[in-house]
Amino acid sequence: MDLFKTLSEVLGNGCTATITIAQKDGIMTVSVLPGNDLVKDAAKNKLVPLNVSGTPDELDTGFVAAIAEPIRQTSGLLVNMAAYEKAQEEAKAKSKMEEEKKSAEANRKKEYDGYVTLAKTNLSEEKYRDALKCVESARKVATAGDKATLDALESEINSKSGQGALFGPAEDKSDGKNVSLNAQKSGKKNPATKSNDDDDFNEEEE
Numbered sequence: 001m002d003l004f005k006t007l008s009e010v011l012g013n014g015c016t017a018t019i020t021i022a023q024k025d026g027i028m029t030v031s032v033l034p035g036n037d038l039v040k041d042a043a044k045n046k047l048v049p050l051n052v053s054g055t056p057d058e059l060d061t062g063f064v065a066a067i068a069e070p071i072r073q074t075s076g077l078l079v080n081m082a083a084y085e086k087a088q089e090e091a092k093a094k095s096k097m098e099e100e101k102k103s104a105e106a107n108r109k110k111e112y113d114g115y116v117t118l119a120k121t122n123l124s125e126e127k128y129r130d131a132l133k134c135v136e137s138a139r140k141v142a143t144a145g146d147k148a149t150l151d152a153l154e155s156e157i158n159s160k161s162g163q164g165a166l167f168g169p170a171e172d173k174s175d176g177k178n179v180s181l182n183a184q185k186s187g188k189k190n191p192a193t194k195s196n197d198d199d200d201f202n203e204e205e206e
Contacts, residue, residue, distance in 0.1 A: 006064050010072040012079035014038040017071065020049070029053040032067050036078035040085055044078060111141045114181045119153060122178055128161035129174040137179070 007017055011034070020031040033049035052059065052066045119134035135154050142150060161172065 003064055006068050007071070010068055010075060012036070012075040014082060015075045015078055018049075026055060027053055028056060028059055030059065030063060032071060034071055034074040034078060036075075036082055038082040038085075039078055041081055044081065047074065050074075108141050111181065112138050112146060115141075116149070116153065118178055118181070119157070122174070123153075123157055123160065125173060126160075126171065127174040127178070128157055128172045130176060130179050131157045131174075133179045 011017060014036050016035040016037065018033045018035065020033075022029045022031075030052050031049040032052075033047065035047070036044065050067055050070050052063055054062070115134045115138035119131045119138065122128070122131035122134060132154065135150055135157065138146070139150055
């Protein structure tokens with residue numbers, strides 16, 4: 001009886017076979033329950049064992065043949081379940097990665113566009129050094145495709161600032177107040193408050 005050789009052929013990857021033997025009145029009953037630790041679905045717990053009964057001589061002769069095909073079919077089912085679960089997990093992981101990738105790209109693009117807008121705003125207000133700082137910040141989050149745009153913007157800033165001009169550079173009104181996206185988001189003006197001096201002045205008028 002080539003029991004183990006047969007089991008090695010019919011058991012799929014990750015599959016197990018639990019064998020229980022009972023004997024009563026000279027008749028032996030052998031139960032074989034295939035399993036697979038790779039399968040997480042609780043449906044695998046509903047599998048029932050394959051029972052084969054007979055005398056020792058009968059089992060020696062026909063046991064292997066009796067269990068081979070049923071175990072092959074059950075094992076194949078379990079392997080398919082494991083493969084299906086793995087494919088689901090991979091699909092979920094890939095989907096999550098794609099979402100994270102899209103989110104990261106959206107954030108990068110938002111930051112890039114924000115610095116480009118700041119640079120143009122500073123340029124229009126003749127804040128040339130501040131404009132160049134914004135261009136430099138934009139380069140840190142830029143892609144290769146953004147390089148030409150940033151180069152052109154930097155060239156425009158240098159040109160309008162008069163860098164290298166015969167009569168020297170133009171007046172630069174940079175104040176460093178508009179070079180950070182965080183500062184722009186959190187920047188809030190305090191509401192006007194009435195001073196004590198104003199109160200004193202009003203009292204004197206009365």
